[in-house]
Structure formats: C-alpha cells, structure tokens
Amino acid sequence: MAGALLVTVxxxxxxxxxxxxxxxxxxxxxxxxQWQVVDEPGFSTAAPTQDSASLPAAWQAAxxxxxxxxxxxRQAAASTxxxxxxxxxxxSPQRLPGMRAPLALYGARVRTDGTVAVYADGQLVHTAQQQxxxxxxxxxxxxxxxxxxxxxxxxxxxxxxxxxxxxxQVALSSLWxxxxxxxxxxxxxxHWLQLELPSMFSTAFLAVGIFALFVWFKRRHRTDYLxxxxxxxxxxxxxxxxxxxxxxxxxxxxxxxxxxxxxxxVMVHFSIVLLHQRRQPWVTGSLVAVTVLMxxxxxxxxxxxxxxxxxxxxxxxxxALMGVTVSLAGAISAWRSASGEAMLVAMGTxxxxxxxxxxxxxxxxxxxxxxxxxxxxxxxxxxxIFGALLYRRYVGAIVEVEQLNASLAERLRAREVELEMSHQxxxxxxxxxxxxxxxxxxxxxxxxxxxxxxxxxxxxxxxGGMSDAKVSQILKDCMDDLKLAIDSMEPVEADLLLLLATLxxxxxxxxEGSGVTLFWEVQELPTLQWLxxxxxxxxxxxxxxxxxxxxxxxxxxxxxxxTATADGGVQVTIEDNGxxxxxxxxxxxxxxxxxxxxxxxxxxxxxKVAWKSGPGGTRFTLWMPLAxxxx
Numbered sequence: 367m368a369g370a371l372l373v374t375v376x377x378x379x380x381x382x383x384x385x386x387x388x389x390x391x392x393x394x395x396x397x398x399x400q401w402q403v404v405d406e407p408g409f410s411t412a413a414p415t416q417d418s419a420s421l422p423a424a425w426q427a428a429x430x431x432x433x434x435x436x437x438x439x440r441q442a443a444a445s446t447x448x449x450x451x452x453x454x455x456x457x458s459p460q461r462l463p464g465m466r467a468p469l470a471l472y473g474a475r476v477r478t479d480g481t482v483a484v485y486a487d488g489q490l491v492h493t494a495q496q497q498x499x500x501x502x503x504x505x506x507x508x509x510x511x512x513x514x515x516x517x518x519x520x521x522x523x524x525x526x527x528x529x530x531x532x533x534x535q536v537a538l539s540s541l542w543x544x545x546x547x548x549x550x551x552x553x554x555x556x557h558w559l560q561l562e563l564p565s566m567f568s569t570a571f572l573a574v575g576i577f578a579l580f581v582w583f584k585r586r587h588r589t590d591y592l593x594x595x596x597x598x599x600x601x602x603x604x605x606x607x608x609x610x611x612x613x614x615x616x617x618x619x620x621x622x623x624x625x626x627x628x629x630x631x632v633m634v635h636f637s638i639v640l641l642h643q644r645r646q647p648w649v650t651g652s653l654v655a656v657t658v659l660m661x662x663x664x665x666x667x668x669x670x671x672x673x674x675x676x677x678x679x680x681x682x683x684x685x686a687l688m689g690v691t692v693s694l695a696g697a698i699s700a701w702r703s704a705s706g707e708a709m710l711v712a713m714g715t716x717x718x719x720x721x722x723x724x725x726x727x728x729x730x731x732x733x734x735x736x737x738x739x740x741x742x743x744x745x746x747x748x749x750x751i752f753g754a755l756l757y758r759r760y761v762g763a764i765v766e767v768e769q770l771n772a773s774l775a776e777r778l779r780a781r782e783v784e785l786e787m788s789h790q791x792x793x794x795x796x797x798x799x800x801x802x803x804x805x806x807x808x809x810x811x812x813x814x815x816x817x818x819x820x821x822x823x824x825x826x827x828x829x830g831g832m833s834d835a836k837v838s839q840i841l842k843d844c845m846d847d848l849k850l851a852i853d854s855m856e857p858v859e860a861d862l863l864l865l866l867a868t869l870x871x872x873x874x875x876x877x878e879g880s881g882v883t884l885f886w887e888v889q890e891l892p893t894l895q896w897l898x899x900x901x902x903x904x905x906x907x908x909x910x911x912x913x914x915x916x917x918x919x920x921x922x923x924x925x926x927x928x929t930a931t932a933d934g935g936v937q938v939t940i941e942d943n944g945x946x947x948x949x950x951x952x953x954x955x956x957x958x959x960x961x962x963x964x965x966x967x968x969x970x971x972x973x974k975v976a977w978k979s980g981p982g983g984t985r986f987t988l989w990m991p992l993a994x995x996x997x
Contacts, residue, residue, distance in 0.1 A: 393544025400425040400456040412483035433537035433731040455526040470546035473508035475735040477537040480529025486521040501610040505560040537735040564742035565609045571749035572602040600630040608742040617666035628657040638696035641708035689719035714751040718744040816847045854903035860893040885926040896994040904967040920944025935991040946979040
C-alpha cells in the first residue's frame, strides 16, 4: 500500500497537478534577477529597512534558479567560523497588474547557512534562520505574505538577503509573486510532499517495527522480526533531521542522525544476507568496520572529524559507496541463490542510494534547487519493501495454519470413521458375547433348576413312591422356575422395585391359594446400574427360595416384603409369622442346600444374606451394594 501511494505521489508531483480554480493569470513567475556578493565581518541582524541604492553598484544579471557549485573540500576545510558573506538578490516585478487579493511571494527552495531576510520596497517583511539553519530548512519552501503599495499595486522592488559562510554557496529557486490564494497550493503541495507525508511513513514504519519487536520477544528464534525493528528504528532516527523544525544543538543530534544512516545500511545488508542465505564475510566485516570507524571519528567529545553541515557532504559520499556495495553484492548473491525477496531488497537499496545521491547533488548545488528532495522518501521505500515481505510472511503463515487445520480436520474425520467402525465391530463382538453368555446361563440354570426338578419328578413317578399332590407341587415349582427365567429377561432399567413387582405378580396367586397374606411394604430405592438379566435372575431365585421355604416349612399365615437403603446399598427384607427354625442347624445339615444356594447367589452379586429366626417367625435379609466391582 505504501509503495502504491509513493508511486501515486511521484506521478502527481511529476505532472505538477494543481487544484481546480488556481488562476495562473493572477501570479508572475520570476526567473530573472540581479545579484551581488558582499563580504562581511560576521553574521549580523537584518536591518528593518534596506535601500538597494545603499548597496554597492556591483549588480549582475542572474537567472533563477541560481546555484553556484560548492567546493566540498574547501567548504570542509573552512568550517572554522570566520568572516562571512551576504548574497543579495534584487527583483523588480513590473509586469504584475494590480489586484485586490492579498499577495504572497513563493519559492520552492532557499538554501543558505545564515539568516534569510526579504525586503519589499525597502521594508523588512520576512526573516528566517536568525539563529542559524534549522534541520528541516532545506526542505521548507519560501512563503512570504506581502503588503500592497498605497496605490494597490504589487511591490516595485524585492530584495532577498542571504547570509552565509565564505566557503559555502547559496541557492535560490525561481520565484512566484501574485495572489496568495493562487499560489498557496504550490506551497502547501510541496510542504506536504517534502515534510508531512514522509514523516507519516517514517512514524508508521517505526510503529510496525515496534510491533515486530514484541513478536520477536515471543519468538526469539525469528531474527527477521528483530531485524525489521532495527531497520525501522534506524530509519526513523535517520529521518529525524528531515522533519525537526526547531533549534537543536549540532553535536549529538548530528552524530545520531548521520551515523544512523551507516547503521541503516548495515541492517539492510544483514537483511539481504538473511534472505539469500549466502554468507558474505568480507562485505559484512568491511561495512561494520567502516560504520564503527565513522562513529568514533564523528564523536562530539573527541571530534577528530568535525561533524558539521560543511563536512557531512563528504561523509555522505562514504555512505553512498556502502549503499552501492550492499546493493551490488546483495543482487549478485540473490541472483545466485534465486531469491526474489533478496533481489527486491537489493533493488530497493539501489533506488534509495540513487535518491540519496540526488539529494547530495542538490545540496551541493550540482543540480537545480527546484528539484525534489527524495531522501526523505527512502523511509517509505524501505517500509514498502520490508512491509511487503512481512505481509507475505504473515499471509503465508495464515495459509500454512489453514492448510494444517484442514489436514488435521481430514485426519480427524478419517479417525472418527475408523473409530466408528471399530466401535461397531466391538459392539457386534460384545453382542455375540452377551448372547453366548446368556445362552450359557440359561442352559446352566435350566439344567440345575428346572431340569433337576423334572428328572426328580420323573423318577418318583416311575418308581411310584410319590403322591399325585407331591408330583403336582414339583411341577408347579418347575413352572415357577421357568417363569422366573423368562421374567429375568424382561428389561427392568436398573429398577429393583420393578423386578420385585414382577416376582409379586408370579407369587401372589400361589400365596392366595395357600392362605398366606402378602404385605407389600416396599420404598423407593436408588437404581442399580449393574442390574442385568443374569443379576436379576439371581435376585429372583434368592427371593423365590425364601418364599418357598416359608410355604414349605414355617406354616406362616403372613409374609411381609419390604425394601430400604442401608450401609451404602439396598436391602430386601422378607418376614413371616411362622414357627421359625434353627438357622445354624439348617445350614449345617445336608437339607440346607437351598440356604447355601442363596448365600452363593448373594456373593455373586457382591451382597450377603442373613436369617434371624425365632418362635414368632423368621426375618430374612438380602443386602446388595449400589455399585459392584466386576471380577
């Protein structure tokens, strides 16, 4: 985005776009003047009035823009304060018609290292740089509001006084005189392009650089983020002297802004090397050595090399050589390693070097002072290139994460399908195993219970030793066993009360036929998650055996069935009012097989049974846990 804006701005500046309504008929473009140079003993304050007739009659014709080439070596050698000179320009705007609108004088650039003063018809109307040039002075266009004469006409004579050191040269662009409204767009446009917009790019570059620094704090192995911050920081420091418009001492500020240009070149070199991954030890060592040496030579404390505006043009020559070296070496290595990103940075560095060289030529009066200073735009170029690389990495990381997420999602779906198939196979195996176990249980139970009873009845009938009533009772018991086996297959949803209700439905007719009254005093119980058909049959057998013993041996007339929760489990109690029996003796005798079966079945359920018998009846208790530990 920054690159596109830079191209757009450059195109507009090249086309000299002006706003609608700007009337060039109300302004005069001044390209001719008279000038002379007067030696002075030193800098002095501009007088409030100045008559051109009081100046030496040594006026020479001059063409604007006016800029005599500077001898850089002589300028640097004469940097010590001494006598000064004043260059005078005299302009006589004769062709501008009278107008009611306020007047203004505009010039793209005035360059001098002393005071700038403008006189209109002998009266001082503008002064600048009275305490020496500011850091942004070469980039600030001249704008002087003018008063009209008493008859409403423009000033008949304009004098421009430029003080400067004797070894330096001044520069003055062509001037525009006319209605302030007709000229203001020229001043505003140049001021915005030379100062405000580049400073916005520089600030944005630094802001993104700080963001990259915080990213590096979290990802220390990514040195490219740290290099991006170093580039942004050095670029911002380098650009400070383009925008500072207030007096700052030359010492450390000049050292910082001049040397930051060396640091910036070194950071760019490190970035290019990181991109093309080809070591350049001689280039790297040379750049670092020159950077350290220049930093030491220009230190304000020792100052073996004066860091002044008169000397810095020579220093910038060294930086330009470093920029060319970095660009050339980077481009060669980028081409050999086929790194497009490194080639882009090398080309950008070359473009910045060209911009800097253009500024250097203009600052030394080798080119017209009306040109554009492009050095300030090097920050925008660096921001555009490295921002594009950062953006490319950011987008690449997002795409990589999206691809990784898509791959993980695909693997997850495949895994889910695989798990579902495995689950179905396990359910099929479990179903077959459950059917097999249930079939085995049914076979075992029918063999031990129903089958044994039927064989006993058949043998008794064959030998004639059993009455019809006894045979009938055995067959009824067999029928009860068969019904219990069937009832145990009914789903009870872990509800013990529902299972007991099924038993009650089966036993109640027999109890009524025997003259026994059944009292059903059950209470709500917690569900038993372990209550499967096999466990249900065990419970039914235990309770059925207890009721059968009451009917056979106790002569009871009442039976009470109750439920309760106790000791972390549930409890089923069957109590009768019969004659009771000796529990220990029954368990010890061979006829107590039924009681042992109840104990065995209760242990299978991790439960227990107990009897408490006396002359008034017997109390049988079955306790079962809420949760079972499967063996």
